[in-house]
Amino acid sequence: MFQAFYNGLSGLMSFSKGLDQISNNVANMNTPGFKAKDVFYKSIGNDCGTSVSGDFLRGKQGDIRQTGNATDLAINGNGYFVLKDGSNKYYTRAGQFTFNENNVLVDMSTGFSVSGIDSKGNLIDINISNKRFLPPKATTEIELKGNISADGQSHIISNVTAFNELGEDLNYSFDFSDRHSIYKTEKNAQGEDVQVPTGHVGWKVSVKNGKGDVVTTGEIRYDAEGKVVDDYSSIKVEVPGTSSSEKSSISLSFAGTTGYAAGEFSDMSADAKDGHALSGLAKVEFNKEGSLKLTYSNGDDQTLFQLALANVNNPQQLKQESGSLFSASDSQTITLGRASSGEMGKIVGNSIELANVDLAEEFAEMMIVQRGYQSSSQVLNIANEMIETLYNSGR
Numbered sequence: 001m002f003q004a005f006y007n008g009l010s011g012l013m014s015f016s017k018g019l020d021q022i023s024n025n026v027a028n029m030n031t032p033g034f035k036a037k038d039v040f041y042k043s044i045g046n047d048c049g050t051s052v053s054g055d056f057l058r059g060k061q062g063d064i065r066q067t068g069n070a071t072d073l074a075i076n077g078n079g080y081f082v083l084k085d086g087s088n089k090y091y092t093r094a095g096q097f098t099f100n101e102n103n104v105l106v107d108m109s110t111g112f113s114v115s116g117i118d119s120k121g122n123l124i125d126i127n128i129s130n131k132r133f134l135p136p137k138a139t140t141e142i143e144l145k146g147n148i149s150a151d152g153q154s155h156i157i158s159n160v161t162a163f164n165e166l167g168e169d170l171n172y173s174f175d176f177s178d179r180h181s182i183y184k185t186e187k188n189a190q191g192e193d194v195q196v197p198t199g200h201v202g203w204k205v206s207v208k209n210g211k212g213d214v215v216t217t218g219e220i221r222y223d224a225e226g227k228v229v230d231d232y233s234s235i236k237v238e239v240p241g242t243s244s245s246e247k248s249s250i251s252l253s254f255a256g257t258t259g260y261a262a263g264e265f266s267d268m269s270a271d272a273k274d275g276h277a278l279s280g281l282a283k284v285e286f287n288k289e290g291s292l293k294l295t296y297s298n299g300d301d302q303t304l305f306q307l308a309l310a311n312v313n314n315p316q317q318l319k320q321e322s323g324s325l326f327s328a329s330d331s332q333t334i335t336l337g338r339a340s341s342g343e344m345g346k347i348v349g350n351s352i353e354l355a356n357v358d359l360a361e362e363f364a365e366m367m368i369v370q371r372g373y374q375s376s377s378q379v380l381n382i383a384n385e386m387i388e389t390l391y392n393s394g395r
Contacts, residue, residue, distance in 0.1 A: 009049070010044065017052050032094040033093035040052070071099065094109075128292075132281050136278050142162060144268055145268070153264075160174065160270045160272070170209060172209060173208045198223075198224075203219065216237050281297075310336055311344065313334070314333075
């Protein structure tokens with residue numbers, strides 16, 4: 001009879017701990033990356049009641065929700081993000097990240113740096129301090145395309161953008177004039193030199209700067225089939241040096257142009273193949289491999305850095321530090337890798353993983369715990385009444 005007190009009391013204590021865990025799960029239902037826990041019970045030997053055998057993380061993945069924030073990231077599949085606080089490492093599924101005032105990618109809630117992984121497998125910070133601006137680059141080639149009519153007399157291409165090494169727009173224009181037929185010298189039957197038409201057509205090209213000054217002239221030629229002649233398919237434009245005494249040059253390439261007869265109409269145009277002014281960072285995004293793509297205001301982009309993911313051999317051994325943050329003991333096996341590689345999941349950008357709390361499941365567990373607690377309490381009441389009866393019968 002007296003053992004019933006201890007059995008009932010053990011039930012009250014165990015179910016109280018179960019309710020504590022359920023309440024924590026429900027309280028964190030909106031915590032990104034939160035992993036709910038289930039409490040399991042075990043019987044104490046010799047019919048001495050029950051106790052909590054332990055709590056276990058629910059391994060299932062939470063729902064992924066889009067946020068529109070480029071640095072919010074979720075993992076679809078296996079793996080944890082790796083955070084660093086000095087020499088301490090932490091692991092999380094909550095990818096609410098942002099770039100701090102030092103341009104380092106950090107966890108928004110803790111401020112811990114988000115780790116990338118280099119080509120040798122070492123953890124590195126994702127720091128874009130020297131990538132906020134794209135330094136100016138001089139233009140080295142301007143590509144012309146389209147047709148200049150062999151029947152025309154002139155053609156002008158205006159406002160061709162090109163840059164010097166300081167990022168200044170040189171604003172060239174190209175004037176095509178002096179269309180002329182090309183002849184070659186041959187001997188006639190009398191042994192005299194005569195000029196014979198080759199069928200080739202030549203054009204004088206005047207390159208002008210933004211002030212209208214001619215900076216260079218050249219000639220291009222087309223054969224009888226309207227194809228550009230190799231030896232006359234480019235013009236070199238020298239650009240005065242700015243930061244040094246050496247001059248740089250821009251090559252005008254006519255290799256993709258034609259010289260067909262098309263009346264007076266010509267559609268030849270020009271575009272710089274390279275070079276740009278100083279450009280600021282306009283957009284950041286992560287791809288499914290976890291690589292960071294930076295897009296600049298001039299449309300150029302570069303891909304660098306790659307997020308590190310950790311494969312935890314036994315997630316049940318992780319220590320929950322707070323909400324969605326976990327730490328691992330030195331004895332645990334942690335394997336570092338890259339997203340979309342091996343056992344690692346894919347990165348989903350502009351999204352976060354929600355808590356894996358299932359409210360229907362929590363409410364069902366809550367009812368079970370409530371019934372168990374009430375029943376254990378009733379055991380104590382009945383045991384107490386029986387003992388009172390025993391004491392009263394002996395008076």
